[in-house]
Every structure is written in structure tokens, then in C-alpha cells.
Amino acid sequence: MTATPKTSALMRRGAEFLGTEHAILCGAMSWVSERNLVSAISNAGGFGVIACGAMTPELLDNEIAATRALTDKPFGVNLITMHPALFDLIAVCARHKVGHVVLAGGIPPKGSVEAIKEFGAKVLVFAPTLALAKKLLRSGADALVIEGSEAGGHIGPVSTSVLAQEFLPALAADHVVFVAGGIGRGEMIASYLEMGASGVQLGTRFACATESIAHPAFKAAFFRGNARDAVASVQVDPRLPVIPVRALKNKGTEEFTAKQVEVAKRLDEGIVDMAQAQLEIEHFWAGALRRAVIDGDVERGSVMAGQSVGMVNKEEPVAEIIVQLMAESEEALSRR
Structure with a gap:
């Protein structure tokens, strides 16, 4: 039973x-x-x-x-x-x-x-x-x-x-x-x-x-977090379609916005093509997530969390x- x-x-x-x-x-x-x-x-x-x-x-x-x-x-x-x-x-x-x-x-x-x-x-x-x-x-x-x-x-x-x-x-x-x-x-x-x-x-x-x-610092960030801290990323340039990512607010969230601006500028200047630009955006998240989960850098890494984190x-x-x-x-x- x-x-x-x-x-x-x-x-x-x-x-x-x-x-x-x-x-x-x-x-x-x-x-x-x-x-x-x-x-x-x-x-x-x-x-x-x-x-x-x-x-x-x-x-x-x-x-x-x-x-x-x-x-x-x-x-x-x-x-x-x-x-x-x-x-x-x-x-x-x-x-x-x-x-x-x-x-x-x-x-x-x-x-x-x-x-x-x-x-x-x-x-x-x-x-x-x-x-x-x-x-x-x-x-x-x-x-x-x-x-x-x-x-x-x-x-x-x-x-x-x-x-x-x-x-x-x-x-x-x-x-x-x-x-x-x-x-x-x-x-x-x-x-x-x-x-x-x-x-x-x-x-x-x-x-x-x-x-x-997951690193103890990553877990501690979850324990401190609440629903309002788990925010979705914003898309800066319509040419760079970014699937929104929900993560705890930190310096990394701000850096991702800055990264999009930087990549869009290089796209304008012809330094990278559209495929390279989109790949750079995706690679940012992969590296940022590892920094948070494995290395414990919860300030600049991506602390991906749902709104149930509270x-x-x-x-x-x-x-x-x-x-x-x-x-x-x-x-x-x-x-x-």
C-alpha cells in the first residue's frame, strides 16, 4: 500500500x-x-x-x-x-x-x-x-x-x-x-x-x-533569494534574438545586457556576422552558468533559478x- x-x-x-x-x-x-x-x-x-x-x-x-x-x-x-x-x-x-x-x-x-x-x-x-x-x-x-x-x-x-x-x-x-x-x-x-x-x-x-x-555559494544564493529576485533577462537588439533566461539578479545580469550592446556594435561594424553574434550571446550563458554552479562566483556568474526559489x-x-x-x-x- x-x-x-x-x-x-x-x-x-x-x-x-x-x-x-x-x-x-x-x-x-x-x-x-x-x-x-x-x-x-x-x-x-x-x-x-x-x-x-x-x-x-x-x-x-x-x-x-x-x-x-x-x-x-x-x-x-x-x-x-x-x-x-x-x-x-x-x-x-x-x-x-x-x-x-x-x-x-x-x-x-x-x-x-x-x-x-x-x-x-x-x-x-x-x-x-x-x-x-x-x-x-x-x-x-x-x-x-x-x-x-x-x-x-x-x-x-x-x-x-x-x-x-x-x-x-x-x-x-x-x-x-x-x-x-x-x-x-x-x-x-x-x-x-x-x-x-x-x-x-x-x-x-x-x-x-x-x-x-552545486557550489555552496550557489546554494547559499538560493537560500537568500525570493521570487522577486529571479528575473528574466532582457533583449537589447531585435537582430539578436535572445531567449530570455531567468536567474537571480546580480552583476552578471548587468554584464549580459552590456555584452549584447557590445556584440550588436561589432555586428554593425561588420566584425562578426549574424551567426557568430548569436553564438557569442549563447556562449556567454554557458560560461556564466559554470562560473556560478561550479566555481561559486554568484556575483558575475549566472545563478539560474525559477520563481519558486523562495x-x-x-x-x-x-x-x-x-x-x-x-x-x-x-x-x-x-x-x-
Whole structure:
């Protein structure tokens, strides 16, 4: 008998899809979602996801093998669709017989979904609009993650609550849909499950877990932060389309604005072309995130965090976080 029968019943479809006890995914956070955190989440009954980010195929190969050495439970791999070696990374997942691949960061390029399904893995995708979600599901995607602007890292413009009202009534009866963005407590999980979600995805709540390798200074910044401190970056020049990034306000936030001005000036002068300019902008974030997570430079690094950061106020083991989320959800459902 489960201690959370109501929540588990509503999560059953998502849990069966993932092969886990609970339909709780950990959002892929570059530099944070690596072997230690991923295996801990899977071992605790959730679903850990390796953040491939800018890894080379060789690095991903090592990371999957190292994660598998720490858990015999299911876990997934998150691949960025714009990665230049995307199909090589898919081949690495195939060699390791990874069961679930999450495609993030844009519309999956032609042949990528098919390449993943060819070796028997399930494909999870993100979609900013209902029309695109339907198209991706028709094209072979097995499940959908809808993520609102409250999330940390790269975000879209619409809040989770609005996306849930748009997507779930239209898709949840026939498809596996996970909801993400701004979820910090079990009561919110219960609400989305009641609306038809198969499960949820959380990132910020797990970023400072005991098993997270994030620098103590990075974790301390989370403990100090509140919802208003997690702000979205601004786009300075319309020629340089910047996907907004939500992170805690610091000197790095200001430096990113200055970086955009500098790159736009060099674009005007013909020193760089559009592709180089956009790549420079993206590289800024990759380097800034590593400085914060690994080196602990929380002043100039990028402390990516969702608006639920105010609910993260201490370091806790992953297993305790999941037990607490499930208990809060169960209590909320029992009060209905």
C-alpha cells in the first residue's frame, strides 16, 4: 500500500510512462543535473534527467555510464536540439539503450525523433503553443512537457497556469503531459494532476539538494533569494534574438545586457556576422552558468533559478524532498 494513494492514482499514467514510482521529473539543469543528482532522484522514486547541454558525445558517453553505475532505476537524457552534434549524441543514447530522451531548446530537427524512436526510446518534447504541441505529437513525440515562464533558465513568455488551462483540456485525455515551471510545493502538484496532467517537472526545488554538486555559494544564493529576485533577462537588439533566461539578479545580469550592446556594435561594424553574434550571446550563458554552479562566483556568474526559489531555504536529501512533495499533494487531495 502506498502512503499517498490519491496522488499515486492520479500519477499512475505518468509513472508507468517513466517506469518510476512517482511521476516527478527533475528538470535538466546544466552543470547541476549530472550523475550524482540524477541517480539520487531516480533512486528516490523520481525520474532524473542528465543535462547534456554543450557536452561532446564523449562526455555524454561517460556521464551516462557513470550515472548507470549509481542507479539501476530509469533516468533520461536531455538533448538541446540546436547542438551541432545532435545526431552523434542520439547515437550515444542508442548505444547505452537510454529509455527516454528529452528534446529541448527548439523544434526537433528533421529525423531526430525518428532516430530516437528507432532504438526504442520514448521522446519527450517541449512546445510553446498548442498548435505546435499537436504537430509534435502527431509527428511521433510520446509525451509533452509544458513549461511556464516562472521556470529557471531559458523560458517562454507565458505562465504555467495559463499554459495548463490551454493544453491540458485539449491534450491530457489522449496524451502524457507533464507540467513544469514555478512548482515548489505538493499542493500545486495536486492541482495540475486534478486538471489532467500525468505528472510534473521541478528543477529549482532540486538544485540545492544534498546530492547536488552545486557550489555552496550557489546554494547559499538560493537560500537568500525570493521570487522577486529571479528575473528574466532582457533583449537589447531585435537582430539578436535572445531567449530570455531567468536567474537571480546580480552583476552578471548587468554584464549580459552590456555584452549584447557590445556584440550588436561589432555586428554593425561588420566584425562578426549574424551567426557568430548569436553564438557569442549563447556562449556567454554557458560560461556564466559554470562560473556560478561550479566555481561559486554568484556575483558575475549566472545563478539560474525559477520563481519558486523562495521555497528553497535549506539543503535537504532528494528522498526527503520527494516524500514531502508527495505528502503535501496527498494532504491537499484529501481535503477536497
